[in-house]
Amino acid sequence: MPEPLKSKDKHGAPFTRPPEIEASLGRLEAVDAAARLQAFAVASRKSSGYVPSEALTYFLRRAWAADARDEFKQIFELLMKRVEQSLYSTVADSRMTGAQGIREEIMGRFAERIAKDCQGRFAMLDFFEVRFDLAFARFRKTVLRQIGPASVLTVPLSTDGDEGQDISPEVEAAAADFLGGDPQKIDDPAFRLELDAAIDALPDDQRRVVGLLRQGFQIDSKDSNIMTIAKMLKCDERTVRNRRDRAYKTLRSALQEDA
Structure with a gap:
């Protein structure tokens, strides 16, 4: 049953x-x-089986x-x-x-x-x-x-080396901070769960910035066709960077405690 x-x-x-x-x-x-x-x-819904x-x-x-x-x-x-x-x-x-x-x-x-x-x-x-x-x-x-x-044109986070899909410097910096210098950690399901829980505990403004960085969005861009975090959150790039830095400091502390 x-x-x-x-x-x-x-x-x-x-x-x-x-x-x-x-x-x-x-x-x-x-x-x-x-x-x-x-x-x-x-696979076919039309199949009797x-x-x-x-x-x-x-x-x-x-x-x-x-x-x-x-x-x-x-x-x-x-x-x-x-x-x-x-x-x-x-x-x-x-x-x-x-x-x-x-x-x-x-x-x-x-x-x-x-x-x-x-x-x-x-x-x-x-x-x-x-x-x-x-x-x-x-x-x-x-x-x-x-x-x-x-x-609009976005810059997705790429991990498979597709041509034309280079990871932006902002995303590389975000990955380095999240993973403590060890990118292979992201393959560990336990670490991903710990990271998600730590991000969920951040204040709303910091959590939004971190979430968008993880998805590959740039903080700012001179190209008006690229959707950036600053545009989505309707604030200047300095504010976004300040929120990011505060979030990283909190995440590093939380993940070190968990370790």
């Missing part, structure tokens, strides 16, 4: 999955992991809880592939400047949400088990609002 969800709605009632999702989970629990993975691999993403989310969480790491990895890859496909239509290259970078940012943040849920700190995927498409649409819009206007 599928495990109940922990989250509650605004009226205090526990989240419940739609009957068709509960039925799907029941059928999938009756078969072995290999059969489930084969069913999860069906298509498994809803709500079910993939449920079994992804269950695989982690059961320490079935290989099964978790395979479900994770299938779910992220679905997410990527959905973003090609909602964040299309023809509609947004730098759409590829934006899609990668959204997917990266969704992967972080999964990581936080796995650590048991938050029930961050409960709503995705109830209505995945609606939950992800809200998540996507939240990220887009945080990133800022996508109708």
Whole structure:
């Protein structure tokens, strides 16, 4: 029998999955992991064998809880592939400047949400088990609002060496401060969680600056076509730099204490 969800709605009632999702989970629990993975691999919604993403989310969480790491990895890859496909239509290259970078940012943040849920700190995927498409649409819009206007040229943070996607000096400086001179730390999920928690604890004005720097935005630019942090926050570049410096000092102290 599928495990109940922990989250509650605004009226205090526990989240419940739609009957068709509960039925799907029941059928999938009756078969072995290999059969489930084969069913999860069906990508077309029009196929009679298509498994809803709500079910993939449920079994992804269950695989982690059961320490079935290989099964978790395979479900994770299938779910992220679905997410990527959905973003090609909602964040299309023809509609947004730098759409590829934006899609990668959204997917990266969704992967972080999964990581936080796995650590048991938050029930961050409960709503995705109830209505995945609606939950992800809200998540996507939240990220887009945080990133800022996508109708102007931006400078995305690049880590894969794509041609023409050099990391700005501001972003390099931000990375050096965040990672204590060791860029490989960003690959450590535990460190990412600690960093996110420390950033969340910053005052609002400092947290916004740090968040935008992490996303690759420049503080200021002579090019009027580039959306900068100063423009988005409607303040001068000196104010932005002061907020950044105060935030870095706080983050370094917090992360050193955690270490």
